[in-house]
Amino acid sequence: MDxxxxxxxxxxxxxxxxxxxxxxxxSENKNKxxxxxxxxxxxxxxxxxxxxxxxxxxxxxxxxxxxxEKLGIKVHVEIGDLNRTFCDLNRYRCTKTGLREVRKTGFxxxxxxxxxENRSDYRVVVFDVHSFPKRPGVWSENYxxxxxxxxxxxxxxxxxFINILNRSVFDTTDKISAINIDGNNNDIMDExxxxxxxxxxxxxxxxxxxxxxxxxxxxxxxxxxLLSFDFSSL
Numbered sequence: 543m544d545x546x547x548x549x550x551x552x553x554x555x556x557x558x559x560x561x562x563x564x565x566x567x568x569s570e571n572k573n574k575x576x577x578x579x580x581x582x583x584x585x586x587x588x589x590x591x592x593x594x595x596x597x598x599x600x601x602x603x604x605x606x607x608x609x610x611e612k613l614g615i616k617v618h619v620e621i622g623d624l625n626r627t628f629c630d631l632n633r634y635r636c637t638k639t640g641l642r643e644v645r646k647t648g649f650x651x652x653x654x655x656x657x658x659e660n661r662s663d664y665r666v667v668v669f670d671v672h673s674f675p676k677r678p679g680v681w682s683e684n685y686x687x688x689x690x691x692x693x694x695x696x697x698x699x700x701x702x703f704i705n706i707l708n709r710s711v712f713d714t715t716d717k718i719s720a721i722n723i724d725g726n727n728n729d730i731m732d733e734x735x736x737x738x739x740x741x742x743x744x745x746x747x748x749x750x751x752x753x754x755x756x757x758x759x760x761x762x763x764x765x766x767x768l769l770s771f772d773f774s775s776l
Contacts, residue, residue, distance in 0.1 A: 580617065584596040588625045598748045599746065610765045633729050636753070661739075664732065667740050686747050689742050690731075691725065695735060699740050706765075709723050
């Protein structure tokens with residue numbers, strides 16, 4: 543099939559706009575007001591039996607959004623609209639694929655777009671929100687929250703929140719339990735850290751779905767932790 547020069551230029555323009563990389567975060571943004579982006583790549587469910595999605599992640603992200611906004615922090619929530627059994631929106635091989643279905647969702651394109659629109663006026667922070675069931679050898683039901691990091695910047699950032707959560711007591715008999723662990727191959731976090739945007743992955747125990755007050759208490763402490771973090775340490 544022969545393509546005209548105009549058609550070729552159109553294709554190149556589309557590819558350039560869709561995959562346009564984000565620029566490295568400027569040090570001038572360190573003293574600006576906060577703007578939080580909450581990404582939920584595994585929200586799309588096709589079954590309530592098999593755990594092919596994160597059952598609690600979207601709800602947890604919305605509670606986090608509510609708590610951040612109470613503190614006057616601007617928030618954007620981006621919900622994944624493709625089930626991970628087809629293609630995992632938090633993996634490089636899915637993000638960079640040419641599959642029409644992935645392009646159609648525009649999930650990563652929307653994340654990049656909202657960051658570009660706000661980073662000149664705000665200090666942008668990204669939390670990649672997930673949830674987990676009890677899974678022996680992988681996730682322990684003994685923890686309410688896991689945070690995952692994959693470099694020293696993300697580790698220091700995540701540890702700050704873990705320390706706050708572990709010091710908080712929901713009631714006299716129920717102390718919040720949280721742990722920070724090493725994680726890799728999380729493409730959203732990898733991309734953000736590469737361009738200097740603070741980011742880590744946070745996993746909520748899905749048992750919190752039946753404990754509304756405790757989930758909100760955790761999110762309240764999590765959001766207040768952002769205001770107390772010293773960004774000059776990054």
